[in-house]
Amino acid sequence: MPRTFLEKFKMLVDDIKPSTLGCVTLSKKGLHIKIGEMKTDVGLVKNLELSIGKIVEEAWAEPMGPTPFPSLTALREWDLKLLQRYKPFYLPFCDVCCLCTFGKCDLTGNKRGACGINMSAQQSRIVLLACCIGAATHIGHARHLLEHLIEKFGRRMPLDVGGLNVQVEAPITRLVCGVKPETLGDLEEILDYVETQVTHLLSVVHTGQEGSNLDFESKVFQTGMIDHVGMEVADIAQIAAYGFPKADPDAPLVDLGYGTVNVEKPVILCIGHNVVPSVGIIDFMKENGLDGEIEVCGLCCTAHDFTRYYKRGKIIGPISWQLRFIRSGVPDVVILDEQCIRTDSFYEAQRIKAPVIVASEKNCMGLPNRTNDPADAIVEDLVSGKTPGALILDPEKVGEVAVKTALKVAPLRKKFKAIPEVEEVLQRAKDCRQCGDCRRACPQDLHIPEAMKAAMQGSLAKLADLYDLCVGCGRCEQACPVSLPVHSFIVKAGEKKLKEETYKVRAGRGPIQDTEIRNVGSPIVLGEIPGVVAFVGCANYPNGGIEVAEMCREFANRRYIVVTSGCAAMTAGMYKNEEGKTPYEEFTGEFTAGCMVNVGSCVSNAHIAGAAIKIASIFAKRNLRANYEEIADYILNRVGAVGVAWGAYSQKAASIASGFWRLGVPVIVGPHGIKYRRMLLGRADREEDWYVYDARTGEKVYVGPAPEHLFYASETKEEAMVMIAKLCMRPNDTTKGRAIKLTHYIDLHKRLYGTMPEDIHRFVRTIADVPVTMKDEIIKILEEKGWKETVIPDPTLLPRLIRKKKE
Template structure:
């Protein structure tokens, strides 16, 4: 990369104020004097610096393209029909076009996190100064920024140090986005390599964002005992004024809580959040409450409970102002990326803005000063509360809702718009006969997209009817979620590093991503519980973390109340919001650094090779929906961490699938002997969509196997895989012979069955190598 580092040293200077000696100052440069780790081969890698590594992975995991559109309509030559082997006017093929769109999506995702990080860091520097020390974990964390160290080869120490990292990220994203222009990259695998690079940049920016906010706002610092906080509709005291905050960038929410604190208003107002701002503000204050993930927006707004809505950025419904207007709820937009068409009132007096919002003279205001937002949101909510007098349960009464249902003509256009093919029209018919049961069941699987309403030929507010039918369920949504703890402690890594690398902790499962679930959020919680009981380490973040919290066992406890928050076997570790995902990839990287003592500094390929061959981590984005989810996944892929998505995930247009039947694909180099050794398809896929929760669970167990597993570890992992396959898919798996390397790998309790299969498959013993995919360059020692 080009560098902007400037370092100037002046021995002596005469000025009007006198003589100054020995001045030294730097611009765009991080202090590195305290870090003696040698620099690796790829600090600040360019978009092709890691291409060989990417192509090594892509040789095993070839793209299986699932075109979601047969056309290209990105330039005026088009639309071009790319079906089959046709080329577009620019010469592009269907595979390249699919990879190009994946790259575009990943760029959108990475740009979003990077922009978020930039806005946050700039704000925090303004507030706390550029010399504010980074402290994501106190004495428990020495490797404060593993992804930054790994990718950039620098060790940031202050908020100001993060700016250079973001300079690099922004430069890379610009170049990556340029690759999608007509007449640029046209080779599918080169485009895929750039997707991986985008993902790596995404994790870098996420790390920057989270360590900055954890440090400056004193969010939980790698704390396994982060407090349990309230989540769910039913936790809100509707007799108090209620503020709703939606989005991802927490400063306005922080200012709301600070204003309440400074004015002795804590406890008199409910501050509620949806999506990641909800998560991050509960990391700041235990008094704040989360309503739910992204899909709770419409149902909560239409409940009429919020007295004011404050939106920042990302994953906010673009029609939020329309929804709020229908209930006369004022809206404050706080991000330049999401102005909502509202007038910029940043320069106006607070009193005037509040008067306008309360009187209804304006629907909302665009205010770029978070501190001002804090005051205005609180004071407006307090004045709006009497106006909203009696809190409505909904915009319709139950009787009105039934009358609406009776207007349904059974045209089924609602069902034909529903992404989950829910039987809405049947439920409407029943509701019209005063039977809410079916509609209430639909609530559980509804993703809140309201496409049903858009399709309705009778303009029936279908989603509102679903909410009314499920009224009791909503009221009972009161759960406990462990606040996002941030990073994983170095000592935790030391304790579990060995068992993970040897396979004796069967794996790390990260439940991440959005809430576009195929069959309701309970499936995600059930998966997390299953694997926590199997002593995997469970990590959660963002909407997935919230969804898992919105589940209770027979004793009424949420998973976060059942399992400890430690990064250990059987732990349920909520790292925090979307940007906290970097702590999950960071934990994998820290295993290589802290446990295996590999150099991190600018040493991406070696560390990724280590993680790929040794760390049995699997990402599960069951409800992945967004472009950010695409870039987050891509960041895991480049580290060799497989990702499983739900059935909607096929709409990401391509999978990265291994072929277990191609033996030649599954050889590694044995670093001890230099020999090539067959290790079986571990992990078999890098990106795969599965159909059901049951299939996902079997896949998680399967993809947790790694070449480095000891026999004890492999036997344990095979036990989970076989047990789940038998229980959930009904039979023994037929590919066991591919995963057994030595007789000692065979789980003792299943020996008889497995030996019979091995005989039938003409299985032969092999060896357990010291695995690596990196070919030693000629002449290197």
């Protein structure tokens, strides 16, 4: 039986004799009927046109909010409120603009170029461009994934992402679009919307469009918001269709690290972010009794996602492990899908004689399209070396070809590797001219020449020291005037560490349960759980991944809610404590104080934003539906959440962050993140910036710089840790909650900065906020600063939420 009104109506229309109709157009989004002439019992109808913009089968009782499917400017007023407080600080990466043929234009000193744009607008324009790239990447991924899942499972497949534990299955979609998707098919309309938006947003970047930096920034926020919708669509679709863990706190612990791979078996390596081809491989293996015969391992989010499907899958590590793992010779077949794949992967795989299968039309690598060829013919060509790789756009065929090829090619390859032996390293190091070009190319400024000098003298110890700090970019090799494979030297020197990498990470659990939100909603909003800290993003770490693990442990031990995703989630799992446990074994996977929750891959970041939204919706019972501004205002003022993208490098990371900014969640990036070329910084010293309305009275109340920044690059881990604690403070904190938060802030500050913070007076509203154990010390400071008591308001930036207007 047809389920939706749309389908019933289409049947009705189908029954009308075509001769009576001039034109019927029926789409998911609407209906248009044009009738030239129709005889009915009541009379003759001529030239009737009926247009229905959108058909909604109304089964959701929640009233529609003010901004369903918001346009580019629908939330502009909210954005400008945020930007008034968190003003952009631009850090241009280049003095010129070179986007059109008028250029290059010199914009130095905020000069205007040939099109009239000045430097500040140009910088925000580039930020918007980066965010559009990021959002389009997630949204394109979501579309491909959804098309495939609908083809395989049908439009009517229910969106079950957590059974009875998750009634709010798509909080971002509900909030932004005002619709409540129930089936895979319902997600198509949502993607239609975000695709349209990203097209409009990208068009804004064209020469001669937007001229105001703040309006560019508003559109950056819009881009981030629709990116979050796209991510949510992608993840709930794959959770529902593939049966990934459904909001499961006890999602299985899966293997992580090079050392977990059984190199005696044929090894298939999957790199990228789209799980579909990996599922094809796993299904083919299982269907043909080969489960356990082959190692399936992965890098980046594809690995996260296939371990949500297949717990015997192995995660090698984040993006920075690509070169070192391929060159190790362990993979027998390399599968490339999409996003964050080194574009020289095909070349690197050829060096170890591993056939490559490219499985995404976004990434064809110049290979012949073999999609319509018989699988066995492709296998034969790959095994014989007749062709080093193939483009196959059918995921099931990818599965068959990959598995058959791996079985046949493994005995021939014998793990042929591209990393030199120790003797060769020591010998070739003597060719080093000590020119220093490798160091000057290294984004980490690693002291490679000194390490090479030691190698020339017979010691690999200094090269081994670089292993943990190296981000695996390979720029050192490109810079070397005598073509030394410097990165391979570092990997060889660190080989013992590499082979000993055996860890556990909890498979991505997906959403946070509604019941978990009910349990923690109150203590988060009142401040008694000191904060939610999400470690997300890529692996461009300034001092190795250990800093991520250390920060996770620090805040989990302090009873913050610690959430992870993407490369950061893997990295956090790669460091064991004194008992030999990874953070995922050490802390609970339940969304509660002192946890370590891996939500999953990049697109699973939607569940982190979703959790914040659900606190407003489920705990505080605020209307969610198309009510973006109010919910964001709630989160900004009440939910002490902060994102940390310590190694953010990508455009996707930029758009994810911008979605959090609009929602009122501050984001900290590591020092490399300053290259995003724009910060959104509050000014704690400008008292006038920190007033909110008290919704009870309409009075304007000073609430201090809480949270002080919206986007901020930290120079060191120590600075980030202090800032995390500070950014978790919110105007709505109760006195008990604020005292707890201040305790953590002061404690970290004293430990890492060796002194009391100088801004305590800005965060103490009443004496009851002061931590009891520090009372004398703090009261003395308050007196010195001329502190005055203020009230704790029912905080909002939105005048329309004031319940009693000021007389």
